[in-house]
Amino acid sequence: MPAERPDLINHSWTSQWIGLPGDPTPSPENLWLMFRRVFSIRSRPDRVLARIAGDTKYWLYVDGELVVFEGGLKRGPRPGASWYDTVDLTACLGEGDHTLALLLWHFGKDGFSHVSSGKGALLCELTVDGSPVPVIDTPWKVLRHPAYGSTGSPHPNFRLPESNLRYDARVDPGAWTAPGFDDAHWPAAVHLGPAGIDPWGELVERPIPLWRRSDWTPYERLERQELPDGQVLHIGVLPHNAQVTPCLEVEGPAGEIIDIRTDNYLGGSEPNVRAEYITKDGFQRHESPGWMNGHAVHYRVPRNLSVRNLAFRESGYDSSIVGGFACDDEELNTLWQKASRTLTVNLRDNFFDCPDRERAQWWGDVVLQIPQGFYAMDRRFDALARKAIDDLFNWRQPDGTLSSPVPGNFTDELPQQMLASVGHYGLWTYYLHSGDRDALSSTAEAVQAYLSLWKVDERGILEHRPGGWAWSDWGDNQDMRILESAWYILACRASARIARVLGDEDKARAHQAQADRLTETCRREFWDGAGFRSIEHTERPYDDRAQALACLAGMVRPSQYPAIARALQEQAWSSPYMEKYVLEALLKMGYIDQALERMKQRYAEMIASPITTLWEGWALNTARFGGGTYNHAWSGGPLELLSRCIAGVGPTEPGWKRFSVRPALGHLRQVDVVVPTEPDPIRLGLRKDQVGLEMKLTVPAGREAVVSHQTTTSRVCVNDRPDRSLSPETERTSTLPSGVWTIREFS
Structure with a gap:
């Protein structure tokens, strides 16, 4: 395992895990628990901190006021471990009587970004000025929330650990978070064991900030459509594609069902998350706490209900777009802006491939997202990039294999994505922009172990490594042999630079020599006078991806640039994932206008679209592009290229x-x-x-x-x-x- 980060590892807890009496193991899916504790602080404190862990998400109220909106992280800092938050409550808790109330959501199932502990429980420790709270108090009380439940089918696709949410206001428990609420009938929470016990395991401190959140916000506009089944569709138009929790105020009879989903409910061709609200009698106000994303929220409301207000709360990773790019070509400006919006909506617990179908941290995507963040976002972004690196290496297999998406119950290796992750565009790019030397030293041994899994044959050609999924890109005409070789060369060259930073010249020379040997072999074996093509690809057109990576990896000599540029003018096989590297190769070779023209041509439909984000493929909702979501941050490579290569600003130290x-x-x-x-x-x-x-x-x-x-x-x-x-x-x-x-x- 990589070196532990002492700032993240818990050392001592005095509190115990607590839960609901009689709750079975495993806990049911989509379990919602209400916790309350009343206590007194005897003297005015200088600092009050809470450490809070739970599987999976929580909302914290102090004296009836919401203090933490969706605390907690999807589980999985490393196998068997859980996250905890440290929350500063100094501004909320002074001398006197107080009420803590906490709503806990236990997902209860795995997903592509979450490993369930199987048990819904809470660990909450309060310290005043560094010591456990000196209190006159009552113990924690707990009750299963009676109003939260699951909808009928269809349910979210298997990649998502979240469930659809149904809220039945007829059994709403009232103002249970407020001081003075009568919880006499609530049972005392049962002790389940000390910190570190299974199934929650080791506790690791959250390394990223709590989410930023807005108040309830009016929609840009509301549209109304009468439906033939006696329902009214109210469409709340959002200012852009965003992560939102939908809000409503309605009045009418009890027992009516309001269906809530976004226009993006089937984004990526499969069901994502939605919500239902069952009314009580009279006026009522509700916010569905499970976030969803899209450009509009659709409320399907029975006609006999009076809609008083529809609103949304936007939330997400706490980093803002503060970088910028503008030029005298408005299409390029629009592309940069859409790329930055796409990046923003794909950040939360981890880097997403998409915020709808999967919410998963595929590392091929992360390699493209990290440099975008350095050119677009404030430096709070960097913490999420470091978390992604730690996730990748903390979840590696005993034999050194790296896999994705992580965190998750996955052992499948995507070899080309893993080479990209440990190489020039992954670890090295993160270090060059952030200066985080510890990220290099803590992963160096693991990178060496992974690269050692790759072999060359007797001719010096890199052997194909199938891994769990030998994926290089969506689409056809992939010249796998050249792509693998190029990614491996880039990884070796980066490892040589990293070894020099860490003061290991012997390793640096060895990595550089390996890269140089393979480069010469590829020049000899794959260059045919007009482009690079492997023997397996002889009867097929040149692969634009392979030409581009051959150039970026240093296989292409300057005298060969015109031929490569001609191939990149004639061939366009790449999806938006690999298009960034094609464009970068053209820019590296000095074909600036050709690169800009190709960029505009390939992204033309996305630029012209009213959709504020960039798509997974060149078309929407097709299996040809893995489902074709309309918000895939791997498509934002032009953001980095416009800032770094066209404006020409890049770090050298x-x-x-x-x-x-x-x-x-x-x-x-x-x-x-x-x-x-x-x-x-x-x-x-x-x-x-x-x-x-x-x-x-x-x-x-x-x-x-x-x-x-x-x-x-x-x-x-x-x-x-x-x-x-x-x-x-x-x-x-x-x-x-x-x-x-x-x-x-x-x-």
């Missing part, structure tokens, strides 16, 4: 201590980019005219920029002064410390 500015505008004449480094961002404005190129660059304090000049003359001015360090014989760069700079290149 870990944590952006030093960064390069190397614009490649092609036909674009104006570009503005904001890169969300902290505490202050990097800002770059580019303007190209007949005279040359003007750059306005803000270098934050403590950072240094190296500006590469496109002009072949020595006519470069920095803040209106000629840069006399440049000459045709030297590397044409200007090194600039923190400050605001105007750089003018004259054609």
Whole structure:
């Protein structure tokens, strides 16, 4: 196992797990429990902390006020272990009498992102100024929530651990979270054992922030449709694709059923989550706590009910879009914005492939999402990226095999995704942007073990590794031999760089030598004079993915660039997952306008669509693209490419201590980019005219920029002064410390 992170591992608990008397083991699916505790704090505290663990989600109320909205994480920091939250309650709990109330939702089943403990229970420990609460109190009381239950079929598809939610307001327990509520008939919670006991296991502290959440928010607009069955469909239009919990206020008779789902209920071709509300008599107010996503919430309401208000609460991972990109091509601007929205709706407990059908952390997707986050989001994003890395390695198999999605009960290896994860676009990219050296040192042994599972044959060609699912991309015409070799070369080159960072030159040389040997073998075996093609692919067209990865892995010599560019102009087999690498190869080779034109052509339908997110495939809801969800963050590769390759801003030292500015505008004449480094961002404005190129660059304090000049003359001015360090014989760069700079290149 990788080195433990001491900041995440629990050391001591004085409280015990508690649960419902008579609850069977395993607990039933979709179990909702109400916990209450009344106590007094004897003197004014300086700091009050709560540590809370449970399978799976909880809502915490202090003196009747909601303090934590959907606490807890889907279970699985490592096999057999559970998460706990640390919540600061200092602002809520002063000297005097208090009531803690906690609503617990036990999923009770596994999914592609959750491993159930099988037992719904709570562990809650309160400390005041570092010591257990000095209290005059009553014990915890608990009751099964009478109003929550499951709907009839159809149920959510098997990938989701969440259930549909039915709430029967006729048996609503009343204001049970408020002080003074009469819980005399509630039984005392039973003790189930100390922290660390099975089935919950080791407790690991939540490494990411609690969710951000809005208040109840009006819809952008409400639409109303009369239905032939005596129902009225109320459609609440959202401002964008979002993670929301639907809210309602209605009045009318008891026993009527309101069906609640989004327009995206069948996103990815299979049922996702929905909710039902059964009315009580009179006026009532309700929020269904299980989040769903889409562009609109559909309420199917019986005609004899009066709808007083429909609203939503948006929630999600607590990181904001603070980066930006804008240019004089509105289609590219729209693409960047849709990519950032897609990324946002795919972040919560983990990185999602999609927020509807699966909510699963497939690592091929994560490799594409992490760099997007570094160019789009504030640095709270980084904690989720590190959690994803820890998840990947904490769930590896005893023989060193890596698998996904994780966390989950999965042992299937997707070999190409795993190579991408441990290589240049995975671990190395995370380190270069974050500066998190511990992520390299804690995973180095596991990466070495995984790479050692791959073998080469007597000719020096990488042997095919089928794994559990030898998947490389959706679609046809995949040249697997070249794709595997390229991913392996990229992983070896990254491992060489990582070994140097960690001070192990012997390993660095060994990894580099392995990459160099395989590169030469691939050049010899796969180049046919017009492109790269394996012997198994001889009678088939060139695979655009294979040409691209061959280029990015260093197989392609500069003299071969025109042939590769021609192949990428003629072939378009990749799904949006691999399209990012195709575009990056064109940019690397200097075919800027060809890359921009291909980007616009391939994404044209998504750019023009009213849908605010990017799709899994080039078409919607088709098995050809795995179901074809309309919000797949792997499709957002252009976000990173526009900021890093077109605007040309990228880190050259870990944590952006030093960064390069190397614009490649092609036909674009104006570009503005904001890169969300902290505490202050990097800002770059580019303007190209007949005279040359003007750059306005803000270098934050403590950072240094190296500006590469496109002009072949020595006519470069920095803040209106000629840069006399440049000459045709030297590397044409200007090194600039923190400050605001105007750089003018004259054609």
